[in-house]
Amino acid sequence: MIAVQPSDTAAQSVAVERCDVCIVGAGLAGLNALFVASRYLSRDQKVILVDRRGRVGGMWVDTYPYVRLHQPHGMFTAGNIKWTLGADPAYLATKGEVLGHFEHCLDVIKQRVRVDERFGWNLESDDETDGIVRVTCRSSDGKALVIEAKRLIKAYGFRIEPNDPLEVSSTRVQSVSPNYTDMRGDEMRASDTPVWVIGGGKTAMDTAHALITEYPGREVNLVAGDGTFFGCRDRFFPAGARRWWGGTLVSTLGVQAARRFDGTNESDVWDWHRAAYGTWVTPETGNFLLGVLSESENKTIAAGLNDVIMDHLVDAVDRNGTTDMVFGSGATKSIKAGSWIVNCTGYVKPADYAYEPYVSDSGAVVSIQTLSATMHLSSYMGYFMTHLLFLDKFKDVPLYELDMLDLRTKSKMVFPYALLTLAQHNISLIADGVPTKAFNECGLDFDRWYPLPRRLAATARFMRTHHREREHQRRTLDTVRERFDVRCGPLTHAVR
Ligand SMILES: Cc1cc2nc3c(=O)[nH]c(=O)nc-3n(C[C@H](O)[C@H](O)[C@H](O)COP(=O)(O)OP(=O)(O)OC[C@H]3O[C@@H](n4cnc5c(N)ncnc54)[C@H](O)[C@@H]3O)c2cc1C
Known part of the structure; x- marks a missing residue:
């Protein structure tokens, strides 16, 4: 760490640290970004992991104590890191177990690359000059820290914060x-x-x-x-031997919804979806x-x-x-x-932060958040966008970005199908841009619930059809943009 005297705060010394990659956000998206970064960096390179919370885990750190995972625990992970619980595969992990797994993932990743943790630091600003990204952070007690990085990944995810009690006039409740x-x-x-x-x-x-x-x-x-x-868990994650013949792969829902949805028929798609897969x-x-x-x-x-x-x-x-x-x-x-x-009114709040594109025009800063979402889940964004970052592929892969929050405010019914279409469209582009190994190492894939032959059949179907389906998906997303006047399309700037 070097103490410098920046001109604007001459009286105060500001710590400056340097690294190859700075990741801001130590939730599931940030850990998936870190996992992928560790695949490209060598042992002597350094990542600085920053989070304003006091530890790894993101929203799981302060969510309600009786929360359980929605999905069987194995698919809630960073990259392909296995759980160490030894529980039945269908087991829905508790908050403590999820937080324990986050720690485990960090330990595993640290065996491949040096990770310096900076917990309790809030990113205040970042700017790029001469190929270096300067990240300014502040601690809760007012100390400043500057991180100079070659690449920055802002893994803010959905910015979920604990809910306060509802304000009511009554003094008797x-x-x-x-x-x-x-x-x-x-x-x-x-x-x-x-x-x-x-x-x-x-x-x-x-x-x-x-x-x-x-x-x-x-x-x-x-x-x-x-x-x-809700999606019916028994339908998507059937227990025991039924995995061989029963249930529906989660990817099938994405494919079917994106095929049916044309940007105007959300009511029909909703009715079909609810009847076929809902509870x-x-x-x-x-x-x-x-x-x-x-x-x-x-x-x-x-x-x-x-x-x-x-x-x-x-x-x-x-x-x-x-x-x-x-x-x-x-x-x-x-x-x-x-x-x-x-x-329990939920966590979808109006944005009190500004839009930023999912990647900066230099290609060195990636932003994973709701105003420029590229997938339905932030964990997938953290995983695949980091591959694109390291492979320098953003300029060749014209992902669509969507202002999820704006669309959700404008139409609750269009929201899920636009998101699923976005994910199908972008994963199709990504499949052409990243090596197969990246998909093989993606433990987040819900289809992993099923035995290999069923997954291979789904992959073969995807490979056969994804190019020709892209045009329909693009038209659908363009229709959503026109109908709702939301940000939904490729980046307006070219990535250099
Ligand atoms: C109650 C609840 C239950 C859920 N259950 C499931 C589930 O069972 N399965 C599932 O797949 N998903 C679930 N989700 C969705 C959940 O949001 C994701 O699973 C995932 O944990 C989100 O990870 P994330 O990294 O995108 O975001 P977060 O976990 O929110 O992490 C983002 C991190 O970025 C940090 N950060 C943001 N801005 C700054 C800044 N300026 N400076 C420094 N740090 C910053 C935050 O402090 C935070 O720690 C649930 C969501 C909720 C609300």
Whole structure:
């Protein structure tokens, strides 16, 4: 580390560190980027891994304690790093186990390349001059750090932060967030008043499931907004020998949805998708957010819920000795004093950050985030974009980028099918640009749930068809751009 005196802060010395690659974001996307970087770098080269959180793990560090993985644990990893749990392949890992696996991945990667961790540092800015990217970071106690890197990967992912409790006027209810109040903790256990879970997505399902199974007989209710449907886990990840003949490979859903969707027929695609692959608890389902639920979880939740309200909570107010929940429709519902209101309203928030392209015009800075998404999952972006970075392929591979947040605000129904089409389109381009080995080492691939012969058949189908399907996918994405006036297309600048 070198102490320098930059001209703008003459009184303060700023640490400057140098490395081959700087990765900002130590979540699943950042670790996949790190895994890939370690494939290209030699042992004497250095990566600096920066995160504003205090450790590796990203959003898993501070998400609710009873969260479980959606998918069987083996496919939630960095590159092809194996889990060391020794659990049944179908096992859905807990938060602690997921965080343990993140540590393990980092240890494994460190055997191939030097990684200096800078946890507790926030990236404030970055700029490129003369082939060097200068990254300015600040710690929570105000110290500055400058990192000079040949390449920078900003693996921000979906920028998920813990939710605060909902603000309500009532002083007679207990408004909490699952991120700060454990549904299985002492406070909740010591009380027997009704619980109102606010939200209809995966966090709401996990929360309702935790409450119903932990406290049999307790009154648990759901205020589900527009409702959500989920991919049926039993359908995509059948257990035991059924893997040989049953179920549907997740890649098949992507292929089928992208074939059906033409940029205008989202309602038909939605109905087909929900009927063919969905499972849901609520009477209406106005959302699909790539979440997964099993039929047995579904049954437990449906049987355990006392009341389901399809509306949006606006406030809880005390009036003349009673407490009412007030909804977006104008309806009200009286609730018992002491009721719990648990904020599970989700993590899709308006962006308070600026657009940046998924790759800078020099090709040295990659940005993995929601305003210029290139795939449906940030982990895949971290993995494949890092291959393109090191292979210097961005100029040959005209990926489409999509402002996911803007599109989701404009159409919840188009959102999943535009994302799946985007992923199909871009993976087709990437398949032409990166070696087969990159695909073989991608442990994130959900199709790995199935035995090799079924996966090989799916790969052969993809290889036969992906070039000719690209034109339809491009037209679909262009239609989405025109209809919704969203950023959706190739980069406007040329990558040098
Ligand atoms: C409740 C919940 C459950 C989920 N369950 C699953 C699941 O079971 N399976 C699944 O596949 N996906 C799941 N997801 C999706 C999940 O977001 C991904 O699995 C994945 O963990 C996201 O990884 P990421 O690296 O993209 O983002 P994150 O985990 O959010 O990591 C990004 C990191 O970047 C850091 N960062 C951002 N900006 C800066 C900055 N300026 N300076 C320094 N650091 C910065 C953040 O601190 C963060 O640690 C779930 C999401 C939620 C909200």
